Amino acid sequence: MKKPAAKFLGDQKFLLEENGGALAKYRALTIGEASIFYFLKFEIITTLFSAIPGGLGFFLRGIFYRGLFKSCGRGVVFGRNMTLRHPKKVSLGRGVVFDDNTVVDAKGIGNDGVRIGDHVLVGRNSILSCKGGSISLGDFTNIGPNNTLISETTLEIGDHVFTAGHCYLIAGGNHSYDRKDIPIWSQPSVSRGGVRLEDDIWIGASVTVLDGVQIGRGSIIGAGSLVNRSIPAYAIAHGVPARVRRKR
Numbered sequence: 001m002k003k004p005a006a007k008f009l010g011d012q013k014f015l016l017e018e019n020g021g022a023l024a025k026y027r028a029l030t031i032g033e034a035s036i037f038y039f040l041k042f043e044i045i046t047t048l049f050s051a052i053p054g055g056l057g058f059f060l061r062g063i064f065y066r067g068l069f070k071s072c073g074r075g076v077v078f079g080r081n082m083t084l085r086h087p088k089k090v091s092l093g094r095g096v097v098f099d100d101n102t103v104v105d106a107k108g109i110g111n112d113g114v115r116i117g118d119h120v121l122v123g124r125n126s127i128l129s130c131k132g133g134s135i136s137l138g139d140f141t142n143i144g145p146n147n148t149l150i151s152e153t154t155l156e157i158g159d160h161v162f163t164a165g166h167c168y169l170i171a172g173g174n175h176s177y178d179r180k181d182i183p184i185w186s187q188p189s190v191s192r193g194g195v196r197l198e199d200d201i202w203i204g205a206s207v208t209v210l211d212g213v214q215i216g217r218g219s220i221i222g223a224g225s226l227v228n229r230s231i232p233a234y235a236i237a238h239g240v241p242a243r244v245r246r247k248r
Helices: 014-018 023-028 034-048 054-068
Strands: 083-085 089-094 103-105 113-116 127-130 134-137 147-151 154-157 169-173 195-197 235-238 244-245
Touching: 023 034, 023 083, 034 054, 089 169, 127 134, 127 235, 147 154, 154 169, 169 195
Parallel strands: 083 103, 089 113, 103 127, 113 134, 127 147, 134 154, 147 169, 154 195
Antiparallel strands: 235 244
């Protein structure tokens, strides 16, 4: 029996189902359960203003994009060619800056979406993607270019955290694989507790942080590390897998 489309709004697996037309799938991907008026507003605003270059583009997006979000503080800068998904589940603080080509995706049913604090920078080409989970960025946090943050559960980043380029953080993303009669894709996801980065953390370039990890306040993670276990406060850790080498 086919699964009803409404149940899977915001679930990427719905996009691969045979039921449901192309327009229904597009709306599920972009805005979720919102009115046709909001859908038309979203389409018009993003079509007209997304790609405008220079100061004029920043000015116009600063005016018109504000009304697309759950909440939006003063002085937010929206770069060119941003991709927005389910923006009614996105809360933005004051002075947030999105560089060009960023993705902010709050998909999910019953999740908290994306919350970004004050004076946060999201670097060029970076992706914040909810797959039913939530993402929270604290004040004065800097997400470097080409970062990917994915949450099926809870991904929390504190204040004054900064990541270098090409980092990958995933909360969830583990599939059970006990059954052999159905594809792994179709088997339930397994949570190990999400990802939490406390305040004042420096993450080096090309670091991967896996589900179930908590990184303590004031820690430093060296470039190229794979963090698959929690790191205590004020530690300097690096390696594959990352190990604490010394304390600050």
